[in-house]
Amino acid sequence: MSVKKEKSAILDQQDKKLKEQLSKIKHKIMVMSGKGGVGKSTVAVNIAVGLSLQDFMVGLLDVDLHGPSIPKMLGARDLKLTRRPDGRLGAIKYSPNLKFLSIEPLLPAEDSAIIWRGPIKISAIRQFIGDIDWGELDYLVIDAPPGTGDEPLTVAKTIPDAYALIVTTPQEVSLIDVKKSIKFCQKVKMRILGLIENMSGFICPHCGKPLDLFKRGGGQKLAEEMGIRFLGKIPVDPRVVDTGDRGKPIVGAYPESLTAQAFEEVIRNIISATEEMHKEVLEEKYMRIAVPIATPQKFEANPEKFDLFALYDIENNKLLVKDVAKKPENQALVDFLQEQVATHILLHASNTSVADELTSQGIRVFITEEIEANPDNLIHTLLSQRG
Numbered sequence: 001m002s003v004k005k006e007k008s009a010i011l012d013q014q015d016k017k018l019k020e021q022l023s024k025i026k027h028k029i030m031v032m033s034g035k036g037g038v039g040k041s042t043v044a045v046n047i048a049v050g051l052s053l054q055d056f057m058v059g060l061l062d063v064d065l066h067g068p069s070i071p072k073m074l075g076a077r078d079l080k081l082t083r084r085p086d087g088r089l090g091a092i093k094y095s096p097n098l099k100f101l102s103i104e105p106l107l108p109a110e111d112s113a114i115i116w117r118g119p120i121k122i123s124a125i126r127q128f129i130g131d132i133d134w135g136e137l138d139y140l141v142i143d144a145p146p147g148t149g150d151e152p153l154t155v156a157k158t159i160p161d162a163y164a165l166i167v168t169t170p171q172e173v174s175l176i177d178v179k180k181s182i183k184f185c186q187k188v189k190m191r192i193l194g195l196i197e198n199m200s201g202f203i204c205p206h207c208g209k210p211l212d213l214f215k216r217g218g219g220q221k222l223a224e225e226m227g228i229r230f231l232g233k234i235p236v237d238p239r240v241v242d243t244g245d246r247g248k249p250i251v252g253a254y255p256e257s258l259t260a261q262a263f264e265e266v267i268r269n270i271i272s273a274t275e276e277m278h279k280e281v282l283e284e285k286y287m288r289i290a291v292p293i294a295t296p297q298k299f300e301a302n303p304e305k306f307d308l309f310a311l312y313d314i315e316n317n318k319l320l321v322k323d324v325a326k327k328p329e330n331q332a333l334v335d336f337l338q339e340q341v342a343t344h345i346l347l348h349a350s351n352t353s354v355a356d357e358l359t360s361q362g363i364r365v366f367i368t369e370e371i372e373a374n375p376d377n378l379i380h381t382l383l384s385q386r387g
């Protein structure tokens, strides 16, 4: 076998393992923020621990390859990866319901500064998900580094059905970054679960009562403006730092505190938002319909020429966004559609074998008799027939 063929066989095998693993995880949530220091890792850890305390099976993945902080926040720096009877490595077990993985246990020394180049980062993240056994999970919470660089992009590509959870603080500068994160999600076609405002108000260390020292509520206003869910506010609480440093997340350490209760409300909202988004896909309230096109104005009915697609995001029978994507020459149609997170495809009535194959892979098919049509008109007709 040539080196090129061997490499592509390895990648195919890795892809297969990745898909198998991802199919066992019900909801995937990437926690992201436009800038550093807004408490993204703190939020990711408390959400993961909080969900696991409610009996969900949870995985927590730290993909911040430059500054991993999850093992410290969990107080689990000594825990090691486990080896399964079949030889595969398993994620680190923190509690019966929570597993985690971070680059830190794999590093030789605590303060090892590693320089990762783009392609290495990408393959490390793919291995974290595909090569490590996570088992069946209700939630995988992924702590991505701040910004919109390689890591969030790799997660978006590797886990196309992950939802983005954006963390911000009430300050104007952070709110500007939220808009950048929203744009990033639209570009990579990642659905947004919602926004959390961290460090919102202050819990007095003496009386434990909330004080409005700083401006707050900007996140909620922005979420309304941008049409995304607002999942809740977490106050500034000195015990968050203390519990983070001691490796006992506040939701477990002080469950009665106002801050832990604020996290609990956020978690309740996350549970209902994820269920709602899952249901929207099942009930076809949310659809991403792929339409094969010859040119942006012309529908393509010949499956041999399926290489360009218009993608329409539909919510409650209304068109939200349209995009155009090109299928790489060697990529199978089903793989392309899954990567684009297409839920449906619109095909010409003559494309029966393609339709059967895609249906068997979970992509739903709409059929049209039209041939020389404008794809936008086909979508409008489809929506008016359904509405």
Ligand SMILES: Nc1ncnc2c1ncn2[C@@H]1O[C@H](COP(=O)(O)OP(=O)(O)OP(=O)(O)O)[C@@H](O)[C@H]1O
Pocket: 033, 035, 036, 037, 038, 039, 040, 041, 042, 043, 064, 067, 069, 145, 146, 198, 199, 200, 234, 235, 236, 237, 238, 240, 241, 242, 244
């Ligand atoms: N609600 C809060 N109240 C008080 N301190 C907080 C709160 N949230 C986070 N912090 C503290 O702020 C600091 C930064 O938090 P954290 O590491 O979670 O941020 P981050 O956004 O993940 O940062 P980076 O992306 O740079 O890793 C930590 O010391 C953490 O304990």
